[in-house]
Amino acid sequence: MNAVLGLTLGAGLFLVWWSLWAPQPTTPRSPDGWYARTQDRLIQAGAPAVTPWALVSTAAGLGFVVAVLASGGSGSPVIGLAFGVIASRGPFALVQARASRRQASMREVWPDAVDNLASGIRAGLSLPEALGQLGERGPQHVREPFTAFAEDFRASGRFGDSLDALKARLADPIGDRIVEALRLTRDVGGTDVGRLLRTLSGFLRDDARTRGELEARQSWTVNAARLAVAAPWVVLALLSTRPDNAQAYNSASGFTVLLVGGASTVLAYRLMVRLGRLPEESRVLR
Numbered sequence: 567m568n569a570v571l572g573l574t575l576g577a578g579l580f581l582v583w584w585s586l587w588a589p590q591p592t593t594p595r596s597p598d599g600w601y602a603r604t605q606d607r608l609i610q611a612g613a614p615a616v617t618p619w620a621l622v623s624t625a626a627g628l629g630f631v632v633a634v635l636a637s638g639g640s641g642s643p644v645i646g647l648a649f650g651v652i653a654s655r656g657p658f659a660l661v662q663a664r665a666s667r668r669q670a671s672m673r674e675v676w677p678d679a680v681d682n683l684a685s686g687i688r689a690g691l692s693l694p695e696a697l698g699q700l701g702e703r704g705p706q707h708v709r710e711p712f713t714a715f716a717e718d719f720r721a722s723g724r725f726g727d728s729l730d731a732l733k734a735r736l737a738d739p740i741g742d743r744i745v746e747a748l749r750l751t752r753d754v755g756g757t758d759v760g761r762l763l764r765t766l767s768g769f770l771r772d773d774a775r776t777r778g779e780l781e782a783r784q785s786w787t788v789n790a791a792r793l794a795v796a797a798p799w800v801v802l803a804l805l806s807t808r809p810d811n812a813q814a815y816n817s818a819s820g821f822t823v824l825l826v827g828g829a830s831t832v833l834a835y836r837l838m839v840r841l842g843r844l845p846e847e848s849r850v851l852r
Contacts, residue, residue, distance in 0.1 A: 629654025
């Protein structure tokens with residue numbers, strides 16, 4: 567009997583101690599974490615089914631294949647490693663480029679989408695109906711997620727859950743603001759949602775026009791900086807076609823030259839991106 571009481575007391579104390587520790591998620595998905603930011607980029611690039619870890623695996627595999635091929639072609643493992651590291655950056659650069667192009671397109675069409683939404687609400691449509699009609703009559707770039715919203719709402723009838731799914735499909739800060747404004751209107755009521763959307767449409771048009779002018783003025787500078795960063799490595803690729811030149815990098819001094827050159831390239835490119843970056847709105851209303 568005493569043994570049973572002791573075991574019961576010990577189990578109770580253990581459960582009390584265990585309840586003091588919050589469970590940690592197995593995958594880092596904090597709103598400002600690398601995983602969440604990368605997933606948003608993949609959605610914006612039009613690849614929502616790809617996970618960040620799959621992207622990392624693809625980059626590592628591509629870098630390994632290029633490193634092996636470059637090592638075999640040049641006869642220098644150091645040069646192969648350098649080009650493998652450069653190639654491993656390729657999938658991330660592709661996702662970034664596609665996401666940036668899609669975001670630029672979305673900035674152009676969001677004002678029209680907001681105007682259509684405001685017109686639907688002014689015409690007497692309910693909020694779910696006004697959102698769903700964007701899938702049929704809205705701009706082409708936003709039709710797919712709003713069509714999926716209409717299907718979700720018809721299937722479940724839960725407006726809040728359908729809005730959450732819509733935000734995840736859009737992965738866009740402007741979409742977050744629109745969704746949260748409509749959610750607030752649905753929950754607490756209000757008659758100013760039409761005025762709010764029309765004001766937002768005007769702000770979005772002004773922002774898109776200003777950003778377009780700035781990007782047009784700085785595009786030649788950014789392209790020249792990218793060419794300057796890529797030029798030394800193109801020269802290295804040409805030099806590595808001669809075995810004598812490639813063998814020179816197999817020494818400790820050759821490895822040091824490539825290491826310092828790679829670090830300088832990364833530092834210069836990151837500095838260029840930092841100085842030329844336009845302000846980007848973050849997703850604070852996930």
